[in-house]
Amino acid sequence: MPDHEFAGMWMTEDGRIRHELLPTGRYVEARGTRERAYEGRYEITGTHIEYWDDTGFTADGDFIDGVLYHGGMILFRKPD
Secondary structure, three states: OOOOOOOEEEEOOOOOEEEEEOOOOEEEEEEOOEEEEEEEEEEEEOOEEEEEEOOOOEEEEEEEOOEEEEOOEEEEEOOO
16 A cells, blocks of 8 residues: 555544554554554545454544544544
8 A cells, every 4th residue: 555645643632542554554553551452454445444453353434624533433643
């Protein structure tokens, strides 16, 4: 997957859940103090994202107005 505009760190407002979308099509999700709670691959079509965790779990979400809505969570891009 080529580099895209959504690559980078996304996090909940409280910072507890963090998704790092790598430009390689892989992601790492941290939860609280667990830095690598979940890992897997993702694909983006338009503003829709599909996740496939390495354990077999699947999920999806949508980017709307610069916010990622995923699995009942709202994630914001972490400022550089």
